[in-house]
Amino acid sequence: MKHELPKLPYDYNALEPHYDEQTVRLHHDAHHKAYVDGLNNAETKLAEAREKGDFALIKHWERELAFHGSGHILHTLFWENMSPEGGGPANGQIAEEINKFFGSFDNFKKQFSAAAVAVEGSGWTLLCYNPIFKKLEILTAEKHQNLTQWGVIPLLVMDLWEHAYYLKYQNKRAAWVEAWWNLVNWEDVNKRVASCLS
Known part of the structure; x- marks a missing residue:
């Protein structure tokens, strides 16, 4: 079976003004x-x-x-992982897990954002569940085929390749990171973490 490009779960303009x-x-x-x-x-x-x-x-x-x-x-x-109705602090089960492993949502958001801004060149920042360690981890993948821990399950991913944000944010990656938090689809993240912990 050939792989196919999935349709977006929303219209192209649905993530405005944060994502053009x-x-x-x-x-x-x-x-x-x-x-x-x-x-x-x-x-x-x-x-x-x-x-x-x-x-x-x-x-x-x-x-x-x-x-x-x-x-x-x-x-x-x-x-x-994004939604026109997204953003705000985490809720539900993922909020509990974030508090458990990062101390608070604020701690998690600061660490994730700092990791995202610090990615060298092109790459991703990911919130993952590690089933071997039985914990959440924030990881960066600067070559996205080379994740830094085997077996992790991505729950929330942020694209930091320049093509992901350059037309609107140009070289202001930190501004893209800040805007992206307004789009996070916590409902989707909750579904993913529930399947890991069930």
């Missing part, structure tokens, strides 16, 4: 689509390599699989 329509359209229709296309191509090339028994380019296609597959997964989460 032009960027959302370009980010979803061009950048996210490129990851989907790259993932499909990598899987096709790997299938061809298996059929022919020719693994001369295995290193290349496995890297392409990791890069484009991770990009597709994280972008899908990114769109679902």
